[in-house]
Amino acid sequence: MRDSKVRPRYQRIKEFIYRGIKGHTYPPDSQIPAEIELARMFKVSRMTANRAVRELVNEGILVRHQGLGTFVADIQAESPLLEIRNIADEVRARQHIYSNELRLLQKEQASAEVAARLGVAKGSPVFHSLILHKENGVPIQIEDRYVDAAIAHGYLEQDFSRITPNQYLSELFPLSEIEHIIEAVLPDRQVHELLKIDPNEPCLLVNRRTWSDGRLISYARLIHPGSRYRLSSRSARF
Amino acid sequence: MRDSKVRPRYQRIKEFIYRGIKGHTYPPDSQIPAEIELARMFKVSRMTANRAVRELVNEGILVRHQGLGTFVADIQAESPLLEIRNIADEVRARQHIYSNELRLLQKEQASAEVAARLGVAKGSPVFHSLILHKENGVPIQIEDRYVDAAIAHGYLEQDFSRITPNQYLSELFPLSEIEHIIEAVLPDRQVHELLKIDPNEPCLLVNRRTWSDGRLISYARLIHPGSRYRLSSRSARF
DNA sequence: TTCCCGTAATTGTATATACAATTATATACA
DNA sequence: TGTATATAATTGTATATACAATTACGGGAA
Known part of the structure; x- marks a missing residue:
């Protein structure tokens, strides 16, 4: 029953952002909510939001600029090497x-x-x-x-x-x-x-x-x- | 002037571990110091050591087991297909x-x-x-x-x-x-x-x-x- | 002997807080 | 008008702390 077990909060935030990108709420180059705002939205501390965003940056999905904000990376240029084919x-x-x-x-x-x-x-x-x-x-x-x-x-x-x-x-x-x-x-x-x-x-x-x-x-x-x-x-x- | 700027503490810990692996202080499968120990060694908080180790895990350099410790991954050469890297x-x-x-x-x-x-x-x-x-x-x-x-x-x-x-x-x-x-x-x-x-x-x-x-x-x-x-x-x- | 349980060691997650660094923008001044 | 300066927003790093979860291991009970 792992699924009934709560997923970590930072993971939920990551999923929220994933979905937002996939559903075009956050198109490429658009800005996503600031850490403090994510923290408010999910009722977590800023550090937890920070972890979520930082991991997405490491995955190449987001880019950040200090003082400016966090933006959806333009990853569409990258075409997958091996198609997942049936x-x-x-x-x-x-x-x-x-x-x-x-x-x-x-x-x-x-x-x-x-x-x-x-x-x-x-x-x-x-x-x-x-x-x-x-x-x-x-x-x-x-x-x-x-x-x-x-x-x-x-x-x-x-x-x-x-x-x-x-x-x-x-x-x-x-x-x-x-x-x-x-x-x-x-x-x-x-x-x-x-x-x-x-x-x-x-x-x-x-x-x-x-x-x-x-x-x-x-x-x-x-x-x-x-x-x-x-x-x-x-x-x-x- | 970039180098005169202090590197983040978590970065120094990462470099310490990189060097330890390269210099065979930490051979494959060997255990590296626990977070609390790294924190003591570098006079930082446990969270800072945690960040260093967590990033190395994401890079595939280390593997962790809750309750057991952190170990050097048996790194095999891997080359990304997407990038045509040198x-x-x-x-x-x-x-x-x-x-x-x-x-x-x-x-x-x-x-x-x-x-x-x-x-x-x-x-x-x-x-x-x-x-x-x-x-x-x-x-x-x-x-x-x-x-x-x-x-x-x-x-x-x-x-x-x-x-x-x-x-x-x-x-x-x-x-x-x-x-x-x-x-x-x-x-x-x-x-x-x-x-x-x-x-x-x-x-x-x-x-x-x-x-x-x-x-x-x-x-x-x-x-x-x-x-x-x-x-x-x-x-x-x- | 074998099994169960408590304990220590360690990692996993989360919080509240602090201050530094960077950037854009608004404001004041010459 | 043009320029320097203050300020707000935001990310970057770091700390001290807390409790949960997992694992190995040793001691005691059956």
Whole structure:
């Protein structure tokens, strides 16, 4: 019941500002309320408002000028490197047949590693799904995903053969921030058996974490055979 | 005059910890002094020490466990994909020592593959450089780069131990567009010898093409050992 | 032995307060 | 009119303090 637990006050202020930016209450370059004003609005001390704003500045979402105020950064120029794509759509866009196998869907207690990645306490309940995605019947991705059970209550009841976890989550929690960490690894036994590849074939491991309104929603390990998959991106910058 | 101005106290504490990590006073996974102890050491309040440590946690340098203490994160090299950053700066930002070896710098006739990637006719003159980048003396990237000789006339005359090709090119041709294609591959003989890795260790191969004002400037294959390098990107979106 | 509980150590959050630094703007003065 | 000065608004840093939450560990009970 982590969700019933109050989120920190500075976090609520951050979420208020996130929403304000997303909802165009605070368009790019516009000024947001001063610390003292935020403190009044949320009935907190100025230091608490200060922490909220300072963290948003560190995230590159706001910029501050002493004596002047705090403004929404013009971040629109930055186009995301890796689109968060729906693998099913991606396969279909290539005119191929998409299918998947749900290999696992259960509630677990977070291991130390998962807890650290997901920002929850070790042992707290998380939902864990493992889906094998296929293109024309050939495995192309293992999606190994963890979601904070306190956030995504209905996760276990979804039919993931019809809707990907990605789709389900992004409807409930619109994406506000995304992190990718990419590695090249050799497959362990489970991976090479699932992907039907040679134990010596290198794999691309994409660690993806997604946030909604500053809240960490989900951590996924996406594993692709090096021979059948490439990540690409092309972006213009101004 | 900037330096004569006193740095904030929390900043001094951060620098102390940075140095402690760099100088192996605090090796990976070791515990750093508790907030209260840092506060005593620097004669500041606990909140000031808290700010220093909290910022280092946000930077991924430290990890904290409530009730246990604060520990040096096992930092692996990570490079942001969104920014086309200079690998030398990247290494130095981690407080490590950057060095490189220029293994090749010559004019060639474009092979079929290079010609295709670079958008020139097969056999047309291209400059080819191969640089081995090192962090603390350990190889972390092979930069294998091709540039259209008709565009970057002075390429062969550069001193690439002082300025990376990236720096040189981006000064002449400001970046307007960038493409990345990422693969996981096994190293061929030259690669595993240069990077000093096992022939079975997977590598991250980043194929990067850059444009300036719509003109394709350069094609680079950046090869990293999977064990020593990761690519990361994080972006906010609204 | 095994389990439960209290305690110490440590981090996490929050407050009220203070003063410094920066910037724009209004005001007074030559 | 033009210039120097005071002032208000705002952020930047720092302190002392408080209590909550988490974890390891040791001591005692079953």
